[in-house]
Amino acid sequence: MPRPSNPLLSPDRIRLAGLEIIDELGLEALSMRRLADRLGVKAASLYNHVPGKDELLHEIADGVMRAVDVSGFEQDWATGLRTWARSFRAALIAHPHLVPFLASGPARRETALRRADAVHGGLTSAGWPQRYATMIGASTKYLVVGSAMGSFSAGFPDEAEVYDERFPHLDRAHLLREHAAEIDADSFELALAALVDSLTRLHHDLTTKPD
Amino acid sequence: MPRPSNPLLSPDRIRLAGLEIIDELGLEALSMRRLADRLGVKAASLYNHVPGKDELLHEIADGVMRAVDVSGFEQDWATGLRTWARSFRAALIAHPHLVPFLASGPARRETALRRADAVHGGLTSAGWPQRYATMIGASTKYLVVGSAMGSFSAGFPDEAEVYDERFPHLDRAHLLREHAAEIDADSFELALAALVDSLTRLHHDLTTKPD
DNA sequence: GCCCTGTGACTAACGGCGTTAGTTTTATGG
C-alpha cells in the first residue's frame, strides 16, 4: 500500500497516538511498532514524519507543557508562583507516566523554555535578585516534580501483610493508595504554602532593609 | 567453560557491577548482556544468581537506600527531618541515574520500608497526628526527589545561542550547568528551611492550643 | 575411590526493540 491518496499519518496524529499509549500503557510501552500498529501502519512509515523516537518524545512533552500557566506573574510574584506551580503540577499529573521524562528539564523544548523565561522574568521584575529568582524557580520545581513523580502514597504497596509486625508505624500504610490523590494534593499545598510564606518574609526584608 | 572451580559470579558482585554501569553509563545502559560482559561472562549465566533485571534493580536500589540516616529522630522531630532529608538527598545524588527508579517509592524494598517506618514513627511520637506525619513525610520527599532529579538532568542546555534573542530573561541560563551542584544545594536548603520553619509554627499551635 | 546430584558456566533461540535501505506507487508541480 504505497503512497495512499489521503495520507494516513501526520506528525500531529503520531504525537497524539503516542501520548495515548503513554497514558494508557506507560512510558516503556511506547514503541515505534506499537505506535504504528495503533495507527494502522508499519513502523518504518513513521520515519517519514518524525525523525526518531527521542525527538517524538520531546515533541509530546512540549505539547503537555503548553498547559502550564505563567500568566499570574502579571499580577504579583506570589500569585505567579502559585499559579505556575499548581498548573505545572496539574499538567504533570494529567500524564503521570511522562513525568520522569518531563522532569529532566526544559532541554531545548520551545514551550518549556518559554515558561522558564516567563517565570524568571516575573521574579526579577518583582525585585528578586537573579540568584534568588533562580533558587525560587528551582525550589518550586522540586516540589512540583517531586509531588508528581513520587505520588508518595502510591509508592507503598496496598497489601496490609507487607507491614504486619515488621513495620509497626506503617500499620495504616496499606490504606495510603486509596487516598493517594488527596494526600498528595494536600502535602503539595502544605509545602507550597510554607515556601511562599517564607519567601514573602524574605522579600520584605530584601526590599525594605537595604539602602 | 562450564562450572568453574571458583564461581565467577555472586549476587553481590552482580549488584556492584550493575550499579557501576548505571553510575558510569546511565540507567538505560544497564543491560544483562553488558553486565555479563563486564563480569567476563555470558548473559544467561546471570540468571543462576539473580531472578531477573527488575529484581536486580530493586536490590541495587535497596542497597543505595542504606545510606539514608533516620537516627536524628531520636533527638527531636525537626532534627530528624533535616537529617533524613539531607542524607536521603545525598544518597540520591551519589547515584543520579538511579533517581527516576528510586523515586517511585519504597515498593517492597526492605530498607526503604524500614526508613519510612522510622520517619513516620519519629513524627508521631513527637506529637504529630497521623495525617500530618504522612503529609510531612510526603512534602519532604517531594523536595528531596525533586532536587535530585533536577540536578541529574542539569535541565538547561549550556550553549548561549539557545537563549539569544528568544528568551531574554534566560540570558544567563547557559551558565547554570557550571554551578548546578551549588544552586541545587542552596535551593534545596532554602525550601527545607521554609518547610521546617512553617512546620515548627504549626507544631507549636497543635501542641499548645487544643484541649 | 566412585557415583550422583546440583551448581554454574555455556550455546542457541524466541520475540520485541529502534532504525536504515531500498522498493513501489501515487500525488503534485512545471
Place this chain on the structure above:
DNA sequence: CCATAAAACTAACGCCGTTAGTCACAGGGC
C-alpha cells in the same frame, strides 16, 4: 505529460530480556 517528491511498504541489522537445554566440575554419601 512527465519528472520528482511523498508516503506507504518489505527486509534486514544489531541490540534487548529471557528461556531451554547442554556440559563439566564440586562435594557428599556409600
